[in-house]
Amino acid sequence: MNWLDTDPALGAAGWPHGWTTAGGPDFRADPRGPDMAAGMETLRTAAGLRAVAWVHQVHGGCVLRAGAPGLAGDADALWTDVPGLAVVGRGADCPLVLVGGSRGDGAAVWGFAHASWRSTVAGITASLMKDMVATGLRAATVRALVCPSAGPCCYEVGDDVRAAALAALGGAATTYFTRRGERWLLDLWAANAAQLVAAGVRHDAITFTGLCTICGGDRYPSHRRCGDGAGRFAAFIADARTP
Numbered sequence: 001m002n003w004l005d006t007d008p009a010l011g012a013a014g015w016p017h018g019w020t021t022a023g024g025p026d027f028r029a030d031p032r033g034p035d036m037a038a039g040m041e042t043l044r045t046a047a048g049l050r051a052v053a054w055v056h057q058v059h060g061g062c063v064l065r066a067g068a069p070g071l072a073g074d075a076d077a078l079w080t081d082v083p084g085l086a087v088v089g090r091g092a093d094c095p096l097v098l099v100g101g102s103r104g105d106g107a108a109v110w111g112f113a114h115a116s117w118r119s120t121v122a123g124i125t126a127s128l129m130k131d132m133v134a135t136g137l138r139a140a141t142v143r144a145l146v147c148p149s150a151g152p153c154c155y156e157v158g159d160d161v162r163a164a165a166l167a168a169l170g171g172a173a174t175t176y177f178t179r180r181g182e183r184w185l186l187d188l189w190a191a192n193a194a195q196l197v198a199a200g201v202r203h204d205a206i207t208f209t210g211l212c213t214i215c216g217g218d219r220y221p222s223h224r225r226c227g228d229g230a231g232r233f234a235a236f237i238a239d240a241r242t243p
């Protein structure tokens with residue numbers, strides 16, 4: 001499928017996954033409505049997935065478990081252990097972090113975080129790991145991928161965002177910010193990788209696509225580059241494709 005990209009490392013680790021491009025369905029619709037369900041069905045068919053689950057993303061810190069296909073509720077992270085169920089996140093500049101690992105009994109657990117700056121400051125990736133580990137996930141088995149998103153080269157924020165990050169994440173958060181004129185460049189990739197590592201994920205098990213949606217061309221929609229008319233793309237991870 002020419003509107004579906006994948007990462008060789010995560011694929012080699014055995015995780016069916018991918019993310020769509022600007023040429024794929026537009027995932028901008030109301031996540032509770034029929035247009036979103038139709039876009040999800042197009043993705044499910046194209047990617048060879050048995051079933052898909054998604055959330056109404058609200059830029060918060062809430063994590064949900066998907067127990068069935070369809071809309072799981074309001075959250076910015078979603079995980080599951082239901083065989084054949086893919087979890088799908090949507091974004092335009094916000095990093096989507098895909099996570100897959102196994103329990104002590106060998107059963108797979110997989111999920112994603114939608115790591116906007118607000119959700120990152122709320123600890124969304126840390127909370128996703130906490131919930132998955134609480135169900136038996138061994139962090140040392142985790143493979144993770146940071147999908148194309150606003151990179152540290154371009155993602156400008158103001159003093160308010162930096163102050164919120166330092167207040168919530170502590171002094172270590174200063175390393176995620178670089179001065180650019182009157183503004184700051186925020187490295188959301190590093191900020192979320194740090195949440196994975198703090199949860200026990202090996203740093204060398206985290207893959208960064210390194211593709212910036214703002215300066216990296218028009219392959220992916222970007223809210224910062226295209227404005228309010230920007231589309232949304234989607235990323236998924238699952239334990240298996242259809243037989």
Ligand SMILES: [Zn+2]
Pocket residue numbers: 150151152153154155212213214215216
């Ligand atoms: Zn950039």
